[in-house]
Amino acid sequence: MKILMLHVDDFSYEAKKKAIKSAENVSQKSYSTSNALVVFATVEPNDSKVLDDVVKDIVEQLNRLKVNEVVLYPYAHLSSTLAKPGEAIKVLLKLEEMLKEKGVKVHRAPFGWYKSFQIKCKGHPLAELSKRYSP
Numbered sequence: 001m002k003i004l005m006l007h008v009d010d011f012s013y014e015a016k017k018k019a020i021k022s023a024e025n026v027s028q029k030s031y032s033t034s035n036a037l038v039v040f041a042t043v044e045p046n047d048s049k050v051l052d053d054v055v056k057d058i059v060e061q062l063n064r065l066k067v068n069e070v071v072l073y074p075y076a077h078l079s080s081t082l083a084k085p086g087e088a089i090k091v092l093l094k095l096e097e098m099l100k101e102k103g104v105k106v107h108r109a110p111f112g113w114y115k116s117f118q119i120k121c122k123g124h125p126l127a128e129l130s131k132r133y134s135p
C-alpha cells in the first residue's frame with residue numbers, strides 16, 4: 001500500500017462520474033471538512049497483511065497533529081502495481097473499520113468515481129507525509 005497523508009485546513013470533493021463498473025453506489029456525492037488528515041490511499045496486492053502497520057502510522061500522525069478526523073480517499077495513482085478493484089474496496093473498508101475501532105472519525109470518499117477536489121494543505125513541517133507498506 002502507498003499512502004499520502006496531508007494535514008489540511010480545508011478539503012472538499014464532489015463525485016462526478018463512475019470510473020469503473022464496480023464503482024460504489026453512493027447517496028452522498030460531496031463532502032467538505034476542515035482541520036483533518038486526508039489520506040490518499042493506493043491499494044496494492046495482498047495489502048490486507050499490512051493494515052495493522054497502516055493503522056498504527058495513521059493514528060500516530062493524528063496524535064502528533066492533535067487531529068481526530070481522517071478522510072480516507074481511494075487513489076489509484078500512487079503505485080503502478082494496483083490491487084484489483086474488488087480487492088481494493090475490501091481493504092479500504094477494513095481500514096476504515098479498524099480506524100473507527102481506534103476512535104477515529106473517518107469519512108471514506110466514494111470508491112470507483114472520478115471526483116473533483118479542493119485542498120488547502122496547512123504547510124507546517126508535519127503537514128505532508130507519505131508511507132509505503134509491503135506485505
Ligand SMILES: C[C@@H](O)[C@H](N)C(=O)N[C@H]1[C@@H](O)[C@H](n2cnc3c(N)ncnc32)O[C@@H]1CO
Nearest residue numbers: 019042043074075076082083088111112113
Ligand atoms: C479516477 C481518479 O480520478 C480517482 N482519483 C481514482 O483514483 N479513482 C479510482 C479509485 O476510486 C478506485 N480504485 C481502483 N483501484 C484502486 C486501488 N488499487 N487503490 C485505490 N483505489 C482504487 O477506482 C477508481 C478508478 O481506478
